[in-house]
Amino acid sequence: MDTIDVLVIGSGIAGLSAALSATENGAESVVILEADTEIGGSSRLSGGIIMGADFKLQREAGIEDSAESFYRDYMNANVWNLNPAAVKAFCRESGRAIDWLVDHGVQFHPALVFGGSENTPRCVAAVGQGGQLVNSLARAVREAGVDIVVNHRVERILVEDGRAAGVVADGEEIRAAAVVIASGGYGADRRLLAEHNPSFTATGDWGWYIGTGTARGDAFGFAEQLGAQIVGHDRGLRLLHPDFVHTFESYIPGWMVLVNKEGRRFVDESAPYGVLERTTHRNGGVAWFVFDHQAVDRSTAGRTKAYKQVFPEREERQSPNWNPAMIAEQVEAGRIHSAGTLAGLAEAAGLPADRLQATIESYNDDRPDEMGKDAQFVRPVAEGPFYAAEVRLATLCWTAVGPAITGRGEITDTLGRPIPGAYACGEVTGGILGDVYVGSGNSVGNSATFGRIAGRSAAQDVSATHSA
Incomplete structure (x- = not known):
């Protein structure tokens, strides 16, 4: 098989955004592999609320806001106990991501809502909630020529000379110049919950996870294969x-x-x-x-x-x-x-x-x-x-423990250095959502925004590699 430019693991809002962004930024061949029998993952179960700052619908409502103001509010809420570079990238790109979704057919209700206790309303609600947000993105992804393969679980990441070089899925080796991990959380795996979210497991048999059964924490295995840093212990909504x-x-x-x-x-x-x-x-x-x-x-x-x-x-x-x-x-x-x-x-x-x-x-x-x-x-x-x-x-709505990433969506090793060819976005990542969940739309906003960032970075880096 020929080498794919960008391979995306997972078809939720993060994965779909990454794939679409990769094609828009020059990737000629993009493939999504989804473990479930249908696309969307836990994103389909969301309310479709998305948080951002300085986007068109906000400005049309006469609301003045800025990425810098969003960043200060976000970091202050979490007493600055987060990755500043990654959070700053999220806040800077969040409003642009909402405008980008609108450009790709996602419809939002015109009235802005408060996602949490912020002074400035920063959230919009997708018409049809999470299901329609996924459907609109999937339509745009298919029109862009991205191949989506369902019922195809990735078993491991191929690593060669210190860089991600593809995956093995259902026993098949698939080569790729860049891999974007967007495989969702780990709420369906009790062992991983006990290890990474002990506060939740302390609730005993009361505890339940609202995500899909395929959210089994595959990213932890991928991170181990890549030598990636795991951050965010005991965080989640x-x-x-x-x-x-x-x-x-x-x-x-x-x-x-x-x-x-x-x-x-x-x-x-x-x-x-x-x-x-x-x-x-x-x-x-x-x-x-x-x-x-x-x-x-x-x-x-x-x-x-x-x-x-x-x-x-x-x-x-x-x-x-x-x-x-x-x-x-x-x-x-x-x-x-x-x-x-x-x-x-x-x-x-x-x-x-x-x-x-x-x-x-x-x-x-x-x-x-x-x-x-x-x-x-x-x-x-x-x-x-x-x-x-x-x-x-x-x-448990959202698990916030996973590989650390840079502001470009690059997965970092245990010394904080980007791992070539490896990117992540959405619920798999750690360090973006902190001890305090900023408000409704924080998780979906993170998924769409960093999906767009990771896809763009992967495509740009692949292009630079081809040109070298």
Whole structure:
């Protein structure tokens, strides 16, 4: 077989973006190998929110923003504990990546949304969510002449003279001048989770991963074959989950009262899930939702506003866990504690009665909420019966451990040097997403942006090699 210019492993948003970018930057032969029987991977399951700065839709909305401002906000949120060069490249290219997606047929709702707690709205939502984002990119990729081969799992990377030289897939050796690894995360492999994300595995049998079953961490084997550096230990996006049923719920109703094992509140419950994740993690990763009969009574359950953030196509969403029918069912099953008094509830849940009583009394006070929660989300917990449900950071959405990369998407060795011919993008990489998930669209934005960067870099380097 002739040597392919650029071979991409994985067909999610990162892989599709890399392949399309490679063709646009001079690669004459580009092939995508996908382990699953259909393209898209976990990207299809996303909400299609993408984060960036200084893009056309943002400017049309009259919003002034810059890559430098995005970079400062991003690094400040993670106390600068990230790879500055890679994050700066992401922030610099993120807005251009959104414009590029639009140019290739991806449709976004015109209204911008806040992805997290940022001061400037930096997110747009794809029409049709993640599935249509994948479909639009796949259409552009095929029109560009890229070959996509599904049901073809890469077993190992070919390494010759210190550079990536192709792959072995299903026993077949495929030569390539450059390899882009975009094979997704490792959430479907419990052994890798225990090694690289112990905080998640500490949730026990509550833990579940929302990605596809093919996300088995192939990149760790590839990294070992390349001699690559692995970064990002114990990072990833985890959501609060009550272990009722395995159902995805990104935001919790803002009228909840969330307390730690000491019976104290520690956060504004209507905050973005990245904030809830970090504050709950600092409180041991386990907490309790406390509420009263109003959540169970259908005549009062919907009176208080539930969500600060409402995304296009999900305006009428209802909580799959915190609705009257589910709550009644879980009380009957013993997963939600119930009592006629707060003291009785504290005893049932194993919480300090005096502290829980004081917390709820303070919450019910007419003063401004001590955690800064807007009054529209405050629903007093005043009339029994009272309820408490344990929640853990047990829904894993994104794994953020993997090969370190440069701002050009090059995989680096253990000394931080680029490995010739080897690139990575998306969920396989470490060092771009930190301890604090900046907000909705961070993961998809990272995938599309670094997919575009890695594909371009691979094509440019292949061209330079051919010219030498």
